[in-house]
Amino acid sequence: MTFTLRTKTILSGTAAIAAAALALAGCAAPPAAQAGFTGWDQVTAAAQGQTVRLWMYGGDKQGNSYVDNTLKPAAAKEGVTLERVPVADTKDAMNRVLTEVQAGTRDGAVDLVWVNGDNFGTGKQAGAWSCGWTSMLPNMTLTAASDPLLANDFGAPVEGCEAPWSKAQFTFAYNSATVTDPPKTLAGLLDWSRTHPGRFTYPAPPDFTGSVFTRQVLYSVSGGYANVPLGFERKAFDRLTPALFDTLTGLAPSLWREGKTYPKTSGELDALYAGGQVDFTMTYGPATLTKLVADGTYPAATKVLTLEEGTVGNASFLAIPSTSGHQAGAMVVANLALSPEQQAAKADPRVWGQFPVLDPAALSAAQRAMFEALPPSPVVPAYDVLSKNANPELAAAWVPELDDAWRRQILTGR
Amino acid sequence: MAVTLPPGPRTPWTPPRGDGSALRISRTPGRVGRTLLALALAVWFLLPLAPLGLWLFADRWSYPAALPEAWGLDGVRSALAQGAGPAFARSLGLGLAVSAVATPLGALAARALAYHRVPFPAAVNAVLFAPLALPAFAAAFGLNVLLLRLQVPPLAGVILILSVYALPYTTYTMRVAYGSHDLGFEEEARTLGATRWQVLARVHLPLLAPALARSAFLAFLIGWSDYLITLLVGGGAFITVPMLVASAASGTGNDSVVAVLSVTAVLPPLILLLGLGFFARKPPGGLS
Numbered sequence: 140m141t142f143t144l145r146t147k148t149i150l151s152g153t154a155a156i157a158a159a160a161l162a163l164a165g166c167a168a169p170p171a172a173q174a175g176f177t178g179w180d181q182v183t184a185a186a187q188g189q190t191v192r193l194w195m196y197g198g199d200k201q202g203n204s205y206v207d208n209t210l211k212p213a214a215a216k217e218g219v220t221l222e223r224v225p226v227a228d229t230k231d232a233m234n235r236v237l238t239e240v241q242a243g244t245r246d247g248a249v250d251l252v253w254v255n256g257d258n259f260g261t262g263k264q265a266g267a268w269s270c271g272w273t274s275m276l277p278n279m280t281l282t283a284a285s286d287p288l289l290a291n292d293f294g295a296p297v298e299g300c301e302a303p304w305s306k307a308q309f310t311f312a313y314n315s316a317t318v319t320d321p322p323k324t325l326a327g328l329l330d331w332s333r334t335h336p337g338r339f340t341y342p343a344p345p346d347f348t349g350s351v352f353t354r355q356v357l358y359s360v361s362g363g364y365a366n367v368p369l370g371f372e373r374k375a376f377d378r379l380t381p382a383l384f385d386t387l388t389g390l391a392p393s394l395w396r397e398g399k400t401y402p403k404t405s406g407e408l409d410a411l412y413a414g415g416q417v418d419f420t421m422t423y424g425p426a427t428l429t430k431l432v433a434d435g436t437y438p439a440a441t442k443v444l445t446l447e448e449g450t451v452g453n454a455s456f457l458a459i460p461s462t463s464g465h466q467a468g469a470m471v472v473a474n475l476a477l478s479p480e481q482q483a484a485k486a487d488p489r490v491w492g493q494f495p496v497l498d499p500a501a502l503s504a505a506q507r508a509m510f511e512a513l514p515p516s517p518v519v520p521a522y523d524v525l526s527k528n529a530n531p532e533l534a535a536a537w538v539p540e541l542d543d544a545w546r547r548q549i550l551t552g553r
Numbered sequence: 554m555a556v557t558l559p560p561g562p563r564t565p566w567t568p569p570r571g572d573g574s575a576l577r578i579s580r581t582p583g584r585v586g587r588t589l590l591a592l593a594l595a596v597w598f599l600l601p602l603a604p605l606g607l608w609l610f611a612d613r614w615s616y617p618a619a620l621p622e623a624w625g626l627d628g629v630r631s632a633l634a635q636g637a638g639p640a641f642a643r644s645l646g647l648g649l650a651v652s653a654v655a656t657p658l659g660a661l662a663a664r665a666l667a668y669h670r671v672p673f674p675a676a677v678n679a680v681l682f683a684p685l686a687l688p689a690f691a692a693a694f695g696l697n698v699l700l701l702r703l704q705v706p707p708l709a710g711v712i713l714i715l716s717v718y719a720l721p722y723t724t725y726t727m728r729v730a731y732g733s734h735d736l737g738f739e740e741e742a743r744t745l746g747a748t749r750w751q752v753l754a755r756v757h758l759p760l761l762a763p764a765l766a767r768s769a770f771l772a773f774l775i776g777w778s779d780y781l782i783t784l785l786v787g788g789g790a791f792i793t794v795p796m797l798v799a800s801a802a803s804g805t806g807n808d809s810v811v812a813v814l815s816v817t818a819v820l821p822p823l824i825l826l827l828g829l830g831f832f833a834r835k836p837p838g839g840l841s
Contacts, residue, residue, distance in 0.1 A: 192789050197797075198804025203635055224789030225635070225800035227780070235785050238694060242701035248788025409805040414616045427805065435615040435622065436806040 179275055182467045187218040189468030193457075194232035195253035197225025198406075201430055205491040209484050213475055219468045224249075229258050236267045239462040246464030251472060253304065255455040256347075260295040260535040262458065269459040270300040272470055278477035283498035287531065288454040294369055294534025301456035302473040305485065305493035308525045309351050309450040310425040312518075316440035317418045324447050325359040328419070329386065333393045338418045340395035340402060340411070343550060345542040348405035351423055353541055354533055355451060357383045363448060364530040371536035380541070384548045391549065401550070413437055419444070423453070425525065426492035429516040443519055449528030454496060483509040488516035495522075608812035628809030632817070635797055635810070641817060644777055644793040647711070648821070651776030654716040656769040659723025660761070666724075667731035682721045689718070693785045700786060711787045715779055719772035726771060730764030770825050777822060794818045 176182050191214070197203060206223050214221040226232050232252045239247040254262070262268050273279055282289055282303060289303045290296065311328065313321060317338075322328040332339035342349030358364040360382040368375045391398025395417050402408040405422065412420035413436050420437075422428070431437040457476060459469045475481055479502060482495040499507055515521065608614065609628060611621030662681060665671045684692070693714065700710040738760065742752045758765070780795040798814045801807045 194789060196803070197635075197800025198802070198807065200631060200635075200801075200804070200807060200810065207634070222789075224784075224792065225796060226784065227796075227799040227803040231781075231784055234694060235697075235788060238697040238785070239701060242698045244701050248707065248790060406803065406805055413805070431806045434806060435613040436808075438615070 176272075176275065176467070179277055182275065182470050183217070185467035186465075186471040188220075189218075189465040190220040190222060191250040191465050191468040191472050192222045192224055192248060193251040193253070193472065194224045194226055194229075194235070194249050196229055197223075197227070199424070199427060199491075201427070201491045202493075205485055209490065210472070210476060210481060213481060214472050217471050217475060219471050221472055229254055233258050233262060233267075236262065236460045236462060237265060239460065240265055240267050244462045247460055247462030249460050250463040250465045250469040252458050252460065253455060254301065254458045255453060256293040256532075257535045257538060259292050259301060259456065259458060262460075263295055263300055267460055267462075268300040269461045269463070269466060270298055272459065272466070273297075273299040273302045273473070276302060276470065276474040276477060278474050278479075281477065281479065281497045281501045283501065286496075286498065288452060289496060292456065293453065293532045293538075294536070297456070301458035302477060303454050303496040304457050304473075304476055305426075306452065306454045306496055306522065306526070307423050307494065308425060308452045308522070308529065309355060309421070309423050310428070310519075310525065311419055311421050311444040311446070311450075312412070312425075312428055312437070312441050313419045313444050314412070314415075314438045314440050315442045316438060321442070321444055325355055328444070328446075329356070329359075329390055332390060335418070336393040337395055337397070339393075340398075340408065340417055341421065342405045342408045343401035343403055344545045345539070346402075346404050348408070348421055348423060349401070350538055350542055351451060352421060353383065353387070353545055354537070355530075356386060357541070358451075358530055359448070360386050364451075367533065369531055370534045371540065376537075376540060380544060383541075384544065387545070387549050425519045426488075426494070428518045429488040429492050432518050441518055443525070445520065445524065445527070447528070449526075449530050451532050452526050452529040453532050479506040479509060483513065486510065487513050488519070489514070492516060492519065494526075605812050605815060608808050609816060611809055611812075614808070628813045631810045632797070632813040635801070636792060637794070637797060637814060637817060640792050640794050640797050643791055644795070644818075645821060647715070647779075647783065647791070647793060648773040648775075648777035650712045651715045651719050652769045652772040654712060655719035655723045655772040655775070656765060658716070659720055659768055659772070660727045660765065662720070662724045663727030663731050666728055667734070681724050684718045685721045689781050693782045697786050707786060707788045707790055711783055711791065712776075714782050714786060715776050716772070718779075718782075719775040722771040722775070723768040726764055726768035727761075730761055734760065766829055770822075770829055773825065774822055778818070 176185070193206065195202070195206070203223065203225065206221070211221045211223070224232075229252065232249055232254075236247070236249050236252070239249070252258075252262075259268075279302070284290075288306060292301070315321070318331070320331070322331045328339075341352040344350040344353055357379065358367060361367050361379050367379060394401075395411065402411060405420075408417070409420050409422075409431075411417045413431075415438070425443065428437070428441065428443065432439060432441045457469075457473045459466055459473070463469055476485075477496070479497060482497050485491050485493045486495050495510065499510070502510075519525070607621055610624050610626065612625035612627040613623035614621040662677075666674055666678065671677050696714055697710070700707075700713075705713070739752050739756050742756045743749075747755070778795055779793075780799050783791060783793050784796055794814060794817060798811060798818060801810045801814060
């Protein structure tokens with residue numbers, strides 16, 4: 140079937156153009172404020188009988204099962220019917236929302252989107268999100284207001300336009316059966332790759348994961364994230380990126396297939412790792428590792444590589460499009476997804492293994508016990524280990540600049 | 554009333570026989586070569602499908618094992634849990650609906666073009682074939698804004714746009730068929746006193762049936778395999794097999810589910826194609 144690839148490549152290019160056009164045309168569409176509700180009781184009353192369509196990336200079986208088997212029945216108890224719409228790429232959902240915004244729809248087909256990063260930023264620019272509603276959610280009090288991961292999404296202030304759902308940490312995994320001398324820093328990882336030609340590679344940006352990897356290398360060659368301004372600055376870009384691209388160019392000959400080609404997606408890198416062609420893979424969703432090792436997709440000796448200087452972390456969110464006709468129902472689901480019961484169920488590695496966004500200090504002893512009772516994953520360390528020295532994400536404006544420069548200098552500049 | 558019908562597909566056609574055994578002997582090496590080539594082609598086509606077939610029932614298949622290490626129905630169960638059953642029915646319905654709209658429209662357009670009943674046929678041709686050149690995304694994005702403003706029900710919008718995408722295929726197939734269609738049969742039937750409807754039902758349609766079936770099949774494929782328009786215009790209310798395949802294939806470790814869904818997605822067109830092979834066989838005399 141050819142539609143997958145075609146769709147994805149067409150979409151990734153055109154979504155940005157479409158969004159840019161909308162952003163220009165959408166000056167008249169400021170972020171819609173949450174009108175009408177003065178209290179949570181009103182929201183729950185209005186939500187009764189509503190059907191909420193949650194559009195989410197559908198490539199994660201455990202995520203699909205969690206929503207279908209755990210979140211959906213819980214939503215039904217609150218009087219809301221939850222429907223999951225699986226998409227191959229969150230940009231597909233964005234495109235539907237952007238057409239609805241352009242058409243001025245008030246009863247759109249997208250009520251909730253699992254989103255973060257540039258998709259969130261693009262939507263915010265185009266006035267595609269309802270904003271200012273998260274402070275109404277009772278369970279928001281269980282998150283830490285000062286948590287930087289929840290206040291900014293890739294540099295874009297969240298401003299109540301999306302409710303936190305999960306935390307994630309950029310993670311390297313390696314086959315401990317073949318890598319007997321695991322590196323401890325990113326620079327060490329690059330050295331390992333030079334001394335073991337052909338056994339390491341990374342997905343080509345603008346793949347999401349490959350793009351994160353280049354940012355991680357940028358931090359490393361700049362002497363740590365503190366030396367890279369989070370907001371995009373042309374001067375900083377010109378000053379810092381030559382070292383990045385020199386390093387990556389120098390690394391290329393020792394990569395898989397001598398760096399003549401790169402995996403196009405993180406899925407392709409995962410397949411190379413699963414097939415024993417490389418010894419490392421990387422993911423922004425370490426939750427999937429437990430299952431992939433358990434079902435034999437990945438080698439049984441797969442371990443997570445923790446770096447001394449830490450890796451970048453982010454949070455993912457649930458956003459309500461301003462065009463949704465079921466705002467109340469969507470808010471009820473977002474609040475439910477934040478409840479300690481749901482967050483604990485979702486954090487169970489046997490269910491999904493997604494890191495919770497709640498602040499332990501804000502939980503009661505009984506609520507904390509739910510998280511403490513969770514079995515540890517045999518592969519993935521606990522969040523506090525993995526997120527030690529966590530690096531902040533660069534602002535979304537850095538991402539296309541780095542991706543373009545990578546394409547010019549590494550992919551075509553050889 | 555007696556209408557002279559062209560020879561039907563049931564009339565057996567006997568190939569002219571070569572009578573000398575010497576001729577037959579001299580052909581043998583060629584025949585062996587052809588058989589070998591056919592076998593090689595079959596292997597070439599089928600071999601890539603072998604892993605797909607194995608993944609169908611592989612619960613566990615890790616590198617470097619040559620064959621699955623654990624057999625079972627996990628992939629099937631997982632596909633069903635993600636709604637493969639209803640999605641299959643929806644895809645089938647969508648394919649048939651697109652086929653039902655685009656086939657008659659394509660036939661009408663082709664007939665008008667073939668018998669020069671349209672002014673500026675070149676321009677009309679260009680318009681009819683434009684969807685092939687237009688990127689689906691641009692059309693879907695722009696048209697969806699229009700459809701939303703006009704409050705067209707999502708499903709009607711999906712069928713409408715996919716039918717437009719199917720039109721070039723149905724029109725082209727039927728245009729070729731009308732090109733070799735002999736109007737003399739219809740004129741003769743009219744001369745013998747058949748009504749217009751009788752001519753249509755008993756002469757015209759039977760003669761064009763194979764081409765109609767081919768064009769219906771192509772239109773079905775458009776509806777059956779679409780991801781983008783079904784999702785973007787359908788607004789997620791109508792989850793079809795391609796949506797499940799695309800989202801599963803975008804993740805890691807889903808090989809078994811993707812295999813089940815892909816085979817599910819290949820079966821109906823394959824069955825239709827085989828049916829077409831029997832149904833749309835050329836009747837003797839070179840008519841089609």
